[in-house]
Amino acid sequence: MANTAPAPALPDAGSPGNMGDVRRSNLALVMGRIAQAPSGSHLTRAQIAASTGLTKASVSSIVLDLLETGILREIGLNPQGERGRPGVGLELNPARGVMGMEINVDYIAAGVTDLSGAVVVQEIRERDNRGSESAPVLAALAALAVEVRTAALGKGVEVLGGGLAVPGLVDAGSATVLAAPNLGWLDVELDLDRLLPGLPLGITLFNEANAAALAELARGPAGRHDFLYVSGEVGVGGGLVIRSELFTGPEGHAGEVGHVVVDPAGSRCSCGGTGCLETVAGQDAIFAAAGIAGKGKSRLESMSALVAALAEDQPGALRAVERAGTSLGVAVASTARVLNIGAVVLGGHFAVLERWLRPSLAESLARYAPGKVFPEHITIAAVEEGGALLGAAGSVVRSLVEAPHRLQH
Amino acid sequence: MANTAPAPALPDAGSPGNMGDVRRSNLALVMGRIAQAPSGSHLTRAQIAASTGLTKASVSSIVLDLLETGILREIGLNPQGERGRPGVGLELNPARGVMGMEINVDYIAAGVTDLSGAVVVQEIRERDNRGSESAPVLAALAALAVEVRTAALGKGVEVLGGGLAVPGLVDAGSATVLAAPNLGWLDVELDLDRLLPGLPLGITLFNEANAAALAELARGPAGRHDFLYVSGEVGVGGGLVIRSELFTGPEGHAGEVGHVVVDPAGSRCSCGGTGCLETVAGQDAIFAAAGIAGKGKSRLESMSALVAALAEDQPGALRAVERAGTSLGVAVASTARVLNIGAVVLGGHFAVLERWLRPSLAESLARYAPGKVFPEHITIAAVEEGGALLGAAGSVVRSLVEAPHRLQH
DNA sequence: CGAGTTAGTTTATCGCTTGAACTATATAAT
DNA sequence: ATTATATAGTTCAAGCGATAAACTAACTCG
Incomplete structure (x- = not known):
């Protein structure tokens, strides 16, 4: 189901x-x-x-x-x-909708859109999920989801199905979170039917970056069918959209640009690898290189501090972001060659830092993938907030549009 | 057609x-x-x-x-x-077959297999195609194809369609060779119907590495549905097979592992990029690093010289191949992460040099993609000779099997 | 040789698309 | 107002392809 x-x-x-x-x-x-x-x-x-x-x-x-x-x-x-x-x-029918949900490091969220994608209700609830067991997180999400569903019903919208986005590797088939390092989850099988029972379309599990990429596909500029979405969060995730389809690879978790090798002589990554993009362009890596103390500060505060430092032209911050841009360029160049992709959409902190990131990124792409990825094909995400939530919901709608018979009888 | x-x-x-x-x-x-x-x-x-x-x-x-x-x-x-x-x-019906053809740097080839893949006739003709206009090459190939076709007919096999493999970027839809640097072809539209007229299934154009990957899929170990085929020729090409399908990307030329960045500080590549795998692991690069003079020698001769040097434990040769293996590991690691691929098939000179290549390749993969590509999933190509030819033919057969109605009426 | 077993064909039926005829409802011309 | 014309949507017979059941065909076993 x-x-x-x-x-x-x-x-x-x-x-x-x-x-x-x-x-x-x-x-x-x-x-x-x-x-x-x-x-x-x-x-x-x-x-x-x-x-x-x-x-x-x-x-x-x-x-x-x-x-x-x-x-x-x-x-x-x-x-x-x-x-x-x-x-x-x-x-x-504007009286039918789907629910998008998201579990992230600092919050849980749920929202309902109608079938045309318009948001009916949306609710974000701050919650420190780091290292938390999955059960209480899911219980909190279930409570939120029920609230949001009744709110939608109050506005005359009946929920047909749902999508849940999680920052980690997932297996949608078995509704299992294989690994979500930032949550501390490993091989957690979710009982999605209990999350919000009785939905004719059930609930589908998504990787966060993939869902955000889907949101970008649905809500970004029309006519863009192929791109690499790079999600800058604590880690660096990615979503590959090829011919308007999410490309997930043989086992369902392609698109991991965060772990492309950008410097063979680089430092150790949390994934066990060496010189991964994430070790240079992940949030923690940038904060550290920019000399912004993470201790005691929330990620949002650190990010504001970084932007402030950049606005003041502080050399350390500028250098850290420049380096991230260069490495991002290397990773994107390699990906572009292997996948024959010519467009990049920047999300998360890459979107926030775009102004300072772009020069070194463009230069790096010109050097490592000349004639393949042009600067005008590097854009920032059209969806700013709740991309994963909207993408998950949108994907459920899309799967319904592609197989409407599932609602018959 | x-x-x-x-x-x-x-x-x-x-x-x-x-x-x-x-x-x-x-x-x-x-x-x-x-x-x-x-x-x-x-x-x-x-x-x-x-x-x-x-x-x-x-x-x-x-x-x-x-x-x-x-x-x-x-x-x-x-x-x-x-x-x-x-x-x-x-x-x-063993009396029906397809023709595989290949244009390469040093030769042209044509062969006929029956629908079960068994080779009926095969003919390789040495020919220096480097820098040659396309017209005479195609004329020579057409002559060879006609010969091979009549030979097959003599053995009672009627040819239904054909596939042509070329070492370069192709657009199968328009039968155009977009770029074949080693042949010196740029944007050459081929008149495939004139190559061998009257075939009910026509002739399809393939990239060489892609065709070789398809041959590997059809003739390699059963049950392997996902792998990256790395073709070591003058350049380094690649073919991606995902869920038993060739993955060609949005524009039809994905799989270019040869131009993954393995060393951001590396040297210039013929593609215009910098630090591409090909600049370290291509045939010319290895020969140069091993101190084997290319002047006056054919590629085959140089390769024998290299193997001899390796067999004698000459340090220069060993170092050159070791370096190629390390870089290949970096490129494969990046590709594996982005594409969620866990198996690699080595073709061309990588297959020949496997004995010497494997240690550094395995070590490199362990470092850059730990837990993703295991040494036992690195194998050498099962098809040794004429892989591209067999792959092109096999793919034509497969497309017939998937759409047999094309032969009706 | 007849009973049992499996292969393949024949026949009636059903579901879905098609194309043509038909009904419904508007505007434009007289 | 009335009639002609144009477009939307429904109805109905026909065709095609799959299905299930009955039937014929060809073998083995006792």
């Missing part, structure tokens, strides 16, 4: 195809058209038929199914003025 | 699905079962029905279609001894 990994619209070779598959595929096709239409565009059955290539008869039948599930809604208003019988508009 | 990129068995969302798609999907399903059966296993319709989940009636109808295209054959012989009516065996 909880394991709703993004499934292909049509069955993978291995199981026989039947006419039900055709139906499912066409349900997804129609659903996709409606989902990608700009809101207020008054899409009609006839238009869908024309743009998809399906016949009007098929579209009518498919739309009927979708209306019955409740994810679609007819709009009575018909914009007159054109000749001929006016069509009935179709749109995603 | 020529652009037969491996297509999914079922239509990508975007075009309406109809019952024809179901048929195509099930044709591929049945075809797949027959193709993956060990030769001589006497697969029957009933067995296929049982293992695929299709009904006997459907299988019969599908098999009939496949027999009509000529890719399948019934075996009259029925192994008696079991009770009940004996089934008729089905197998890939």
Whole structure:
């Protein structure tokens, strides 16, 4: 129930195809058209038929199914003025939504968006989760989630499914957090169904950086289908989006740019490796190199101190960030060559420090991947706050759009 | 006609699905079962029905279609001894094959395999293609291909399609060699239909390292679905296989391990970058570091000289190869982290030098990607000669197996 | 030789798309 | 107002492909 990994619209070779598959595929096709239409565009059955290539008869039948599930809604208003019988508009039902959740080092969060991605409710609760057992954290999150769900229901939005983002390696299939060093979690299997029971779509587990990358895909500039999202947090995470799909690799945790080797002669990393990007460009590494004491300060305070130091042109801070930019360039260059990726989106502290990071990053990319990653393809994340939460929710919506039959019966 | 990129068995969302798609999907399903059966296993319709989940009636109808295209054959012989009516065996028609072709720096080659991958004819012709215009090279290859085709026909094998491997960046869609530095080709669009006209499946263009990786997938140890193939030639190329699929990235040329940065302070690379793996582990780089003069010697001669030097424990040669191994380790470690890949297959000169390369490579991997790539997952290529050729041919066969309807009518 | 067993084909049925005919509802022309 | 025209959406017969069950075919066993 909880394991709703993004499934292909049509069955993978291995199981026989039947006419039900055709139906499912066409349900997804129609659903996709409606989902990608700009809101207020008054899409009609006839238009869908024309743009998809399906016949009007098929579209009518498919739309009927979708209306019955409740994810679609007819709009009575018909914009007159054109000749001929006016069509009935179709749109995603604004009374249905999904919940995004996040567990992070300093906080837990939950929010509900409707199916078009608009935020209905959102709640962040500070909580020091470092080294905490998973049970109390999940209990706190469950309480928050129930609150947020009733708040959404109060606004007329019913929650169909959920996504949970966690800062660590996850196995979505078994709902297990394999390793979240900053939380101190190792091989923790989460009982997601108990977190928020009775959701028709269940709850899916995501890696935080991957979820943030997905948010960037959904909410960033249109037409960008391939990029590397680099998430600067305590560690350095990454999310790879290739042809508008999250690329997760054979075991589901690709995109770990934080552990690309940027200096073979570098220092030891918490992962056991040597010279990883994280040892130069992670938050702790930058604070240390900039001479900002971390003791007693929260990460947010340290970050403000760093920005202040940079604004005052303090050489130590400038040098630390410059070095991070150069190393980030090396890591991105290597990744770009191996993966044939030409665009980079900076998130987390890399977005905050972009002004000071960019020169050395651009220079480094020009040196190590000339003609591959151009400065204009280095951008900062469009989503500032709650990226992981929004990305997790958005991904659940997307998987629903790609397999709407899951709501039937 | 020529652009037969491996297509999914079922239509990508975007075009309406109809019952024809179901048929195509099930044709591929049945075809797949027959193709993956060990030769001589006497697969029957009933067995296929049982293992695929299709009904006997459907299988019969599908098999009939496949027999009509000529890719399948019934075996009259029925192994008696079991009770009940004996089934008729089905197998890939050994009278059908595909042609693999290769253009490389020092030679051109063409060969025909049958649909089960067995080599029917193979011909390598030495030819210095360095800096040569594409037209004469293609003319020579066309002549060779025609010869090989008639030779195959003489052995009763009809060629259905072909694959051409080239050492450079290619765009399979437009049959264009974007850049092949070692040939001196830049943006050369190939007229593949003229190379060998009248093939029902056309001819597909491949990158050499990618094709070799595919050969490794098809002919290497069974059960290995994810690996990085590193091809050591004049340059260092790579092929990424993920979940038994070639991963080519958004623009079709992922896997370029040769240009991962292994030493930010390293020397300039022919690609314009700095400190790329190729500047340390490419053939020329190793020869130079080992003190083996390239002047006047062919690459083969230089390689023999190097192996001889290594066998004699000459320190210069040992150091050069050790350094290459260390750098290869850095590049593989970075790649492994970004792509979540845990196995490496060494091809080209890396396979030849494996004995001397392995210690430093293993040590390097232990240092830079501890717990990710284990020494026992570093193996040398199972295919020694003509890997690219076999891989290109095999990939064409595979795309046929995945979409057998392309031969209908 | 007949009973039992398994392979493969035939036939009726069902589900889904298609295309054409048809109904519904608007604007534009008379 | 009435009629013509245009467009939206539904209905209905036809076709295709999968399914299940009945049937025929070909072998082994006793």
